[in-house]
Amino acid sequence: MPKKSIIAGNWKMNLTLTEVHDFFQQLSLPPQCPHKIILAPQAPLIPIVTNHVQKLPISVAAQNCSFEKKGAFTGEVSAEVLASLGVEYVILGHSERRQYFAENEDLLSKKIRQCLESKLSVIYCIGETLTERNSGQLQNVLKRQLTCLTEFSQSNQWEQLILAYEPVWAIGTGQVASLEQVQEVHQFIQSTFKDSYPHVNLPPILYGGSVNALNAQDLFTLPAVAGFLVGGASLKPKDFSTILSVQ
Numbered sequence: 001m002p003k004k005s006i007i008a009g010n011w012k013m014n015l016t017l018t019e020v021h022d023f024f025q026q027l028s029l030p031p032q033c034p035h036k037i038i039l040a041p042q043a044p045l046i047p048i049v050t051n052h053v054q055k056l057p058i059s060v061a062a063q064n065c066s067f068e069k070k071g072a073f074t075g076e077v078s079a080e081v082l083a084s085l086g087v088e089y090v091i092l093g094h095s096e097r098r099q100y101f102a103e104n105e106d107l108l109s110k111k112i113r114q115c116l117e118s119k120l121s122v123i124y125c126i127g128e129t130l131t132e133r134n135s136g137q138l139q140n141v142l143k144r145q146l147t148c149l150t151e152f153s154q155s156n157q158w159e160q161l162i163l164a165y166e167p168v169w170a171i172g173t174g175q176v177a178s179l180e181q182v183q184e185v186h187q188f189i190q191s192t193f194k195d196s197y198p199h200v201n202l203p204p205i206l207y208g209g210s211v212n213a214l215n216a217q218d219l220f221t222l223p224a225v226a227g228f229l230v231g232g233a234s235l236k237p238k239d240f241s242t243i244l245s246v247q
């Protein structure tokens with residue numbers, strides 16, 4: 001039986017309005033694509049993408065949201081407004097937000113709460129830097145990053161959570177983690193979950209970090225990999241479509 005899988009494209013701060021139109025003109029989805037497909041454009045382009053995907057089996061994600069519900073928070077975008085625009089998913093905890101915007105577990109748990117309350121699913125990213133991996137900190141770092149999920153483990157919103165393991169050293173570098181490394185870490189996350197939250201279902205665990213048209217198939221065969229969070233290769237309709245054809 002094919003696995004229930006998710007393939008999400010994180011466009012980051014790329015693709016202009018014109019380029020988004022071009023993307024959809026060139027995108028040809030594989031027939032009967034078995035994967036849940038998600039695209040995350042820059043926030044102002046969300047309505048444009050929502051419009052493009054109206055008749056396509058593609059859901060829209062935001063790349064961030066506010067930690068507060070509403071109010072005097074200049075420049076922020078609320079989960080409630082994202083949901084009202086047809087957004088279904090929000091990417092949170094991405095290493096670029098942790099690195100450049102100092103997002104930590106305290107802040108992220110507030111953001112997760114806002115999303116879940118607005119019925120949005122969360123793609124929660126975790127992953128270690130090369131220094132952390134080389135100094136034997138991998139498991140501790142992942143466990144710390146997972147702590148902000150604890151408060152949701154008793155709630156009926158748990159099923160709205162998706163994880164993405166993204167080793168920081170593999171993001172945008174072309175240096176994909178080896179199959180053994182990915183399988184090993186995904187299994188570690190699975191067993192951490194089973195120990196910490198024995199009463200809940202295991203969330204799907206995506207892999208992200210230099211996934212491309214050439215390596216996606218091999219990565220997808222790993223039993224613990226429930227799909228991908230794709231950055232650079234999701235900007236190219238042909239490559240993204242090839243990634244969507246994995247089975």
Ligand code: PGA
Nearest residue numbers: 171172209210230231232
């Ligand atoms: P990449 O980015 O595929 O360009 O490495 C992945 C991500 O940041 O989600």
